[in-house]
Amino acid sequence: MYNDKESQKIVDIIQNYARKHSLFILAYGTGCGAIEIPPTMTSRYDAERFGIRGSATPRQADVLLITGYLATKSLKRVIKVYEQMQDPKYVIGFGSCTINGGMYWDSYNTINVLDKYLPVDVYINGCMPRPEAVIAGFVKLQKLIQQGKADGWDIYKKNIDEYKANQKKIITNWVMPDFNF
């Protein structure tokens, strides 16, 4: 894509600047980590000063925030939501559960490594991570965007077969259309 070379065109700089400072997040809050989102957004930690803002629908969102463990049942939903988002889009894995399963690593109905199913740009570790950590994660994402390295959406598109194969291994009753973005 357009950031293979180290040098960026002026358009890219403007683009990335705008993208970096305006992150609409869609929180997929089924894990227990979701409880840390409200303090992050409200008065105490105020994520809005970084241009981070909640959004209600995937069509408008830039960042998909997966807060914690994903049951196999809800993975299907997450994939659908992710595919409904518009490029460029980023995924933040939130909490240990998304990295390696965390305390649910041997559970029969949760996935262990989120990155196998969706392209994660930034992991925030901790069980659960504190708001400072969450904000640190966002700042990291902003840095990546600025450098043009947050291209998970592109990787997902390129390796769609691999991702789909992984997803289908988990989701046995696949009812949705294969590829809907």
Place this chain on the structure above:
Amino acid sequence: MNSLVLLILIIAGGALLSYFGHKINKILGNITVFAVALIIPIYWFTQVDFTETVSFTVSGFHMELGYNMYGRLFSMIVMILSPLALIYAIGYMKDQKKLATFYFSFLFSILGMTGILMSRDFVSLFIFWEIMTWSSYLLVIFLGKDVQKTGIKYMVFSAIGAYAMLMAIVIIYKNTGSMMLSDYFGSFAGFTLQTKLLTGILLLLGFAVKSAVMPFHVWAPGAYSNTPMAYTSVFSGALSKMGIYGLGFVVVNLFAQANLEIVGYVLAWLGAITAVLATFSAVFQHDAKKLLAYSSIAQLGYIVTGIGIGTELSIMAGLYLAVLHAAFKGVLFMVVGAVERQAGTTDMNVVSGLVRKMPFTFFTALIAIIALAGIPPLGGFVGKWMLYESLINNGNFLMVIMIFLSSTAAFLYCFKFLFGLFLGQQELEFDHVKEASPIMIIPMLLLSVFLLVTGAYPGIVFKYIAEGMTNLGFHNVNWQMSVLTNAWGDSVNVQHVYLSVVVVFVAFLIFITWRGYKHATKISTKDISSSGEMIKPEDNMTYAMDFYKPFERVLSPILKYKINKYYEDFGKGLEALFDFMRRIYTGNGQTYAVYVIVFLAILLIFSKSIFGY
């Protein structure tokens, strides 16, 4: 031969030809109807001489036919809308039975309207009026739906109107000794106040029934929605305008001249009340036909208000709205007909998402709805603007607020109409729906083009209105091609509005379509952001049931009172009365003799004081 007689013969002959054509076979019949639908307007626009008159005397009554400019304006509505509706009907009625009767009645109602608009005396007016009423009655009961309620309601109200008119005519004849309209107008000033009011109001009653003014609107929703839609577009578009035609000359030529503006004022208030209540009723309908029927009543309310106020600008507004209403309601009823034919139902709770199936129908509906809602830059706005300005210039502030309330609430049903039928999710059960046949689409498109053009150049209609208003006593009516001016000199240049909207729209269309369109994937209406919920193709997520529940809650204190209820109570009362009457009719001859004598005695005693002779 006289061109007017020939016109009537052509229409009547067309009716007979289509009747026999359809008796022989369908194709022949349809070809005949198509030919008739072309010949009538072509003849009218090219051959009819508007200065000609024809007069004859039948059993002592002198009858005279001849156009005046005011009648010609309304004739134009009839002559443009009806042939288009006839052509539409060829496609729309394809699968129906009894087509011969249908086209016969259809053409006879056109004959009736044409006759009304050129009659110069009360006898021919009344005859043609009855032709129109009866032929439309045949069409109201044509589908055999709800005949008991709708047909009887229509007939009862039409009869009330007709007999009111007849009574007026008799009184006029007694007072002037002539049946000519002009004699009546001429000698009106010399009547006593009682006669003035009696004749005028009886005539108004006759006309008000046809134009569905509160409280005589009860027949309209049922009649409009149970008639085949091809005819309803004429019914609501042109036939109801016959009432407006009559109201116009009674209010303006008679009462305003005789310093009885109060009658017009009362009428204007009735119009405003009609508009508000009918709009509120329309908002809560879930059948698209019923919605449009109530909306017609509301729109006629605006027109009546405009006529009733009686200033130059307001009459112009009323007449302009009458023309426009014919166009957009014509389109909308045709649209509903097309949907009914293609999808099988017009229930907005059931049908949804037809826009992808019927794009042309949707487009015409959109144009017509914008015009109906009176939003610039389309033609409907011009009429609304003139109506408001005339009311404001007159200082009728309460009426302005009522009309505004009604037309703001009209946005609600306007949106619901488009949303209910065309937008929302696509359903599996409507997957088979196809676009209507071209013979149905073309009349709709032609009328929508008219609506588009009047947005920038309302002058093409003003021209005829101004000529027509000379017969109402307004000479040198001030109009311009695309600048509207009110009595205080404030103006709107609709051409600039049009220009601005179109330029910005096109600029941004290019902007958003360039690059954007290619990157935008077209997706199905089931692929919505639903918080991860998997919507299956057979799930229906459209929110259409009780669409305006919040509004209903707001209005719940008012909605308790429905005028229909009063009529029903009245009907129940009548039933009780007749029950009582049945007991009087004992079947004994002597009792009847007594009744007759008593009745005659009462008549003798009171005739002096009631009738004055």
Place this chain on the structure above:
Amino acid sequence: MEGIGYKILGAVLTTILAFVVGMFYGGFSRKITARIQNRVGPPVWQNFLDVLKLLFKKTSVRYGFMHHIAPLWMISMSITTLMFVPVLNDGLFFTNLNFSGDIIFLLYIMVMGSLGMALGAGSTGNPNSAIGVSRGLTQMVGFEIPWVMALVALMIQYKTTSVTGLMEVQSQSGTWLMFSSPFAFIAALLAMPGMFRYSPFDIVGAPSELASGPISEFGGKYLSTMMTSGSIFAFVKLTLYVDIFMGGASNLIVLVLKTFTLYMYPVLWGTVSARFRTEQSVRYFWGWPTFFGFIALIYAAF
């Protein structure tokens, strides 16, 4: 000073001005809300970044023709309205089409944009959008009534129906209409928050209830066009209020000051109130605001 080129330049400049000012107002309102909630808040130019980012989105979806043109419809109506509202009292440069329209026309064209958005929202098939539209239109019936009453009162009182005419009345008499016709001003002011859709009248968007309502399926370029249109429209509405009730403005700084003061009223009210239900909102508008509207009408007529 005539010439079509000059006119076009004026129109484009006015549009840019409206866009920039409207965007900054949005940013300021976010900042002020944040400060009231004891937060730092986003920078005031945050809205520009949002619009820019949405513009740079690589993909978007559309549900058909109506969905595609709905944002265009909105923005053409906003800009057209802008063309007909006088920006400055005697500005030579910003007299776009001010003399070609009057108040009744403005009232009508101002609702056209909402209808376009409603149709676009309806064509997505998202039930949340439809619910939002239903609420929005119902609310519109609510706030239009006192607002129209106020305007009709002014029109009857001063015997003119154009905005420029009302501005002339003010410059001749030297007082603002908000002082010479106080009841009309009160009615219009009470109706105003409904137009801006801040709390407690944010029942249309209602992020936590309806997933942002009508706009929930619009993304990328479409959403960015809508946001642009929204900020232009906010500017237009404020300018119209200033023109009618506060004597217009003789230069841009005065204009910005006046409109901003006016703008603070719905914003500040919004920060401290919870959301109404739809029928509560309409009942509010048909209560005191309509009452003052009636008084204004009676005051004007007699």
